Amino acid sequence: MDSPAGVVRATASPGGLAAGRIIGDGTVRASTRMGSVWRWRPTRAAGIAFLMGIVVTVALALSSLALYHRNESRLLGLRVRELGLVLTATVPSIQTPLASAAELADATNGSAQKFRVFMAPYVGPGRPFASVSLWPLGSRRHAPVAVVGAKPVLASLPAQAHKFFEHAAHIRTLNVTGILNPAHPSLGYEFSTPGVERGFAAYAENPLPKNRRSKLESNSAFSDLDYALYLGRSRRTADVLVTSLKRLPIKGRQASDVVPFGNSAFTVAVTPRGSLGGSFFQSLPWIIAGFGVLLALAAALLTDRLARRRQHAEQLAGVLDRVATANREMYTEQRSIAQTLQHALLPDALPNFEGLKVSALYVPATSGIDVGGDWYDVVEADGNKVLLLIGDVSGHGLRAATTMASLRHAALAYAAQESSPATVLARLSDFVNRGEHDYFATVLCALIDVNAHRLTVASAGHIAPLLLAGDDANFVEFDVNVPIGVARKSQYLEATVSVPSNATLVAFTDGLVERRGESLDVGLARLRDAAVGQHVALDDLLAKLAADLASEEHHDDTAMVGVQWQD
């Protein structure tokens, strides 16, 4: 069912299928990429570095911000006091003409003419007042007797005028009133001469802007401020005389000052239009924050990179450690296998003979996984004689061990037929040289006549054995010929030496005396020195020599075989 439908679709719109495949492919790739991004996690150290950077940044930015705000508030406080001083400075310019005019009126019994003449310079555009009028006090109905400039608004408000002048009659300072009606908002000043009954009051008036809004001129010293001027000591919106703000009360940073003004006071409140200390200090916290975040990011990235390198190095070290451990285990195992094999190829136990004690010792190398091809044998020969064989196949490892096994058995076979050491070696040499081979072996063959105290030795490239007798220790001297496996041009030669009573013969492979960087003679001398004067059992002697010479670093296996006359 599905299959024909699929075929139909495929034939009908191959383009659609192709597009679907592309989308499918794209989706897979996109999700893979997302996966890899998702896998990326900053290291803990990087996170800590970033957090620390952010904390320091935030602290710096906040303290910078706090400093900025403190500075701004302090500056604003200074500005509002300046503004207050400017306002205070205007008091005399208002009070002095009015006080003089009031006194003039008292002196002239309210001469309108004199009042007009005196006040005329103070009234008009660009002068202190818009309107000045002279009001007699003490009458029931208050009305001005002389007016200079515009008609006072107060004159059209009898109730308010009555109240104002009734009150003002008892106050001997500059008297201020705000006529805050919506039609003609004005500010009025009054001064009446002190101590005079039924005197006169000089009254001046200045209109306020209708909506009480007035901006400070842009060239003013205070153009960087928005302000609100209130009549009185409170900051009720109803008492506002003039402001540059659309809305009151002032929100945000603000400062206010109360300026005594006659019997009343002005309260001036200001708020900065921008930054008083300059835009740089305003943006400094943000600059610090921006740089701080960038620095924190950079520090985090750097830390991340360092941490990753360290992690990588640690991982690598871990891997190397595991590999080393595995290697060590493999090495131990391999070495153990090869040693097991070699021990299997060496004689289990050496026979003892009448009047002759026999012992052998095998010391594996301290390093290297390959075992050597060292071997030894001690077998009975004709006529109460003993044939001792010791050999060392060149090379190491399984190949050397198997070659050793083959040589050993061949040597045993020849030894069973022949008791002449030189002949045994010659036959062994012929046996090896007949076939293809890429090894050689040093072999020492010694025929021991136990009863006759005689020793016949032949060597195929093998180091001479050590003969110990009493306090003497000497290497047996003979002519050495080439190792087994090397084409020989001459016969193997035998040497026969007499052996004193209770003598000990120690044959060994070169691992015992060979040390890197020194002559073989040095190693041989060391062996002789270690052996001389040792009147101990044969087993103990071999153990002592192994401990003295093979205990230090040596790369080669060592075999030792000893015989001791029991006289």
Added chain:
Amino acid sequence: MAGLEEDGGAEVVIDTLFDPSGAAVMSVSGDLDISNAASLQAAVAAVTAQSPERLIFDLSDLRFMDSAGIAVLIGAAGEVSAVQLRGPSPVVRRVIELTGLTGVLPIES
């Protein structure tokens, strides 16, 4: 030809050149022992593959040689009809004497 440092610390440096008479001269310097004999074996194999008439081992800068080194020289002696040693130190000479190889590895006169 090759400077090789092997496990165990022994270092041997092998330089090979063919002199105009057709003889290969392999200069072996340093310490030659079981830990690095394989590198000499490889170098010798490369030389004997070219069937030189004579192979001279210049051992004048060889401080030490053990039986593993001897094995390589003996192997070379089996491959090339005339193998000679040049300037072996007493230490090296002694190894050859004790192994009975003075006839197989003659010292160049």
